[in-house]
Amino acid sequence: MTARADAAAPGRTGADLLCETLLAHGVDHCFANPGTSEMHFVAALDRQPRMRCVLGLAEGVVTGAADGYARMAGRPACTLMHTGPGLANGLANLHNARRAGSPVVNIVGDHATWHLAHDAPLTSDIESLARPMSHWVGRCAAAGAGPGGADNVGTAAAEAVRQARAAPGRIATLILPADLAWGATDAPVPSPLQPPALAAFSAPRPPDAARLAAAARALLQGGKGTLLLLAGHALRAEALEWAAAIAATTGARLLAQQANARVERGRGRVMIDRVPYVVDKALATLAGTRQAVLVGAKAPVGFFAYPGKPSSMLPGGCEVIAAATPEEDGAAALRELAALVGAKREAARDAIAGNAAATGRPEPPRPTGAITSATLAQAVVAVLPEQAIVCDESVSSGRDFFPMSWHAAPHDYLQITGGAIGCGIPLATGAALAAPARKVLALQADGSAMYTLQGLWTQARERLDVVTVILSNRRYAILHGEYAQVGAGAPGANARRLFDLEDPALDWVALARGMGVPGERCETAERLTEVLRAAMHQRGPFLVEAAL
């Protein structure tokens, strides 16, 4: 073998072209954990101080933060990960981002094109790893280009951003071989995006008139047997008012799908319930539904399958009408549906939290006594500031918060969408970067928190205004429930060893301090409320271990 002639370019490289293209297309946050094959990309980042580089100490933090950023910023960040194993570590939170409809541009470094044939230790099939969690996978290609093919990197990057920005938001993964990153190029940046396209996703497709008309007919004829099921942008404040007006006018029932990327919620906003997670509750909730009108939502299915229980949560024979698919403009669909059924926005009045005389939901009491799912929710409702962002990966112990949060100050509610645990701390990290003026509150189950606790360090490094509440019940409580649900009886010794986080108990205040985040453990609802209230009035990361 002889030495390669293609030494690193002393001037502008393919990596520079990549950075310039990302910035010109509105991508100016880079969540990263780089390795050797990404060194020229890092060098290019060094020449672009406009790109904010945020280090995650494990790739689950990197991708989960990109998800949280996208949900709040409405546009993609990029990630930078190191070959197949680096990407693999980030896949679980890409799975959640994909289910959330979040736009993300992944840059995955790979060996130089001519090095791949040698099967060096880090070589792997990156495309096979990327595909299940990506809507689009591309590789910067040497073929047909100048020396090293670095000229191609700009068009590949522009295509990756375009793919990510397609409604509702998609995962685009671009593989960047090292020699294309270090090769010389004077190729121009592909035509940059202009405002207003730069500020937000590409416009979703307008809803289909024929489907809207069919949905309107169903709503007008259906009455109480009709479900209006929302997801995506249909869960923002104004769209929700149109949805509530339609429901009030037609007698249809309003629900959000079970897991949602972002809901605008709290006092002054439309009260909406979700399809329950537990299958028997979902079946009971949806019993009697004869037609389901979907706006951005999918027909509800069980999160898991159970012996003797159905996959679909809708009764047999229920008609399903997609008024707007997830790719279509759900907010526009609701405005047009309202016009078609003759609903005035004022009709939403009684569905708005704080307006309704008889919501059947009394103001929550002052939390006292032991910390429970209920008193925790009461404490959060009592202290949440205006325009907070709540990131919910509370799993079993936090289920009382959502129904109670009508009484809280107006806030954005972000939740785990794909069931891949470990999204909460990273999600809060990314949301805080996208909305630095807003308080972020993470409601975080302890078992799930352990998956990506490294994100606390990023919160400290970036001085993010995030309060994390660890719901410390010292077990995968949901598995105790699921074990019972599948009919397996009482857990024995091996099951308890797999479900319980005791022996030893985790000390979350020590873990947080180890990463530079101050914290306190609370054992009563009164103390929890005090500590949370104080945390809301100071800035910077803080952790509360709520002992359940």
Added chain:
Amino acid sequence: MTARADAAAPGRTGADLLCETLLAHGVDHCFANPGTSEMHFVAALDRQPRMRCVLGLAEGVVTGAADGYARMAGRPACTLMHTGPGLANGLANLHNARRAGSPVVNIVGDHATWHLAHDAPLTSDIESLARPMSHWVGRCAAAGAGPGGADNVGTAAAEAVRQARAAPGRIATLILPADLAWGATDAPVPSPLQPPALAAFSAPRPPDAARLAAAARALLQGGKGTLLLLAGHALRAEALEWAAAIAATTGARLLAQQANARVERGRGRVMIDRVPYVVDKALATLAGTRQAVLVGAKAPVGFFAYPGKPSSMLPGGCEVIAAATPEEDGAAALRELAALVGAKREAARDAIAGNAAATGRPEPPRPTGAITSATLAQAVVAVLPEQAIVCDESVSSGRDFFPMSWHAAPHDYLQITGGAIGCGIPLATGAALAAPARKVLALQADGSAMYTLQGLWTQARERLDVVTVILSNRRYAILHGEYAQVGAGAPGANARRLFDLEDPALDWVALARGMGVPGERCETAERLTEVLRAAMHQRGPFLVEAAL
């Protein structure tokens, strides 16, 4: 949709058949992080107290521990992971296990077969995720079997174990849909393995006589221009003596490949160097090599590609002869090669550490002053007990240990093999479970440790006899080096934000305490030696933060 008729079996299930098959085939350790789709497997584990269930609080711990277990036990454990995202979290350490030639049987739970079509939130393409890091991927299939297909689970599990046990050790991933786990079956356990097959891997293939003869001719004719390059079982103590005898007899040069699953090392054992990691050093080391005889090794290539540098570390025109492939019996190949070249085992005498009058490697001094790569290595050499297991993911700061470890008590040396960082703590965890009577010492870089620090909790839970030394230099030091190597100049602001772990510094003693592991921070080599010596004389997990 109507309710499914296939309720959970009240009696023996497919999951029971799976557990029984694993045990009958010598798999009695299960590293796990289960979810809802694995509840019936957990119920089956509950009925099999012989199966030792070890919980990892993230899947990187699960798979890395299975790798460490396999390297020391010589037979596979199984893992239990939850659908595609759970597997994804474990892939990086499966990548390392694959490169190590470690046998691992992964059981990945999936939705019930009839639930997959509904695209529930956790649905993903598990096969596509599994394939890059698996030698074999299978799925328990419903087709052609009894109700639910649970009868098929036993043969699928037996095949997975058979695949994993193929030499040198392979990654077998079996996907288990929930309905096949809960379905009833009275199918028998496929013919169990008998001793001695049960105790170890399937026998590797005998080496090929013609290739051995060619290798012997090359060794006899080549002299100093011949390299004898070893990996796998050729690096165990007895095989190394035959290799050293061959080298002494023929004048060939002896080296181990750069990254190795397990080397038997220390006083009384053959001194052997590795191919260096740094490309320029590797090229200089191998300059003048005219023929390379491989025993279990692959021809050496650069870990990464660099501008203007070659992929192969062997000079152009160097002849490569595979005396034994990684699938063949390397120890037998060395014995036969020794006979063919007329080497007596006594000829190894001068290559054995402690025997050689003039090894050119003086006894290391007592470590004093600041903690550096050199004084750290001196401290470890001074305190290491007989038959310890050293797990090395020290990356840049630990490179002085390997050349100095001839002076240490005899030990097994396990290192990161695939370049996917985050293997060290899990590897030590699994090795300790496989060899409970031996002390385990993990030499662990701080940046890599953060990937899978959750493994410390498993060490506390299982009372494992592991001492972890965190090499705390508060940076990805290797990236500083690589940044220089690729010719990118001095790191700027963005690069330093991605390479340095300062602001805030990690407090490793707090992190360890948070997971139930006691620890101490050391700032001088003297104190480090004292603390390490004390830790070697007590049992149970302990962490030392060595401030470099």
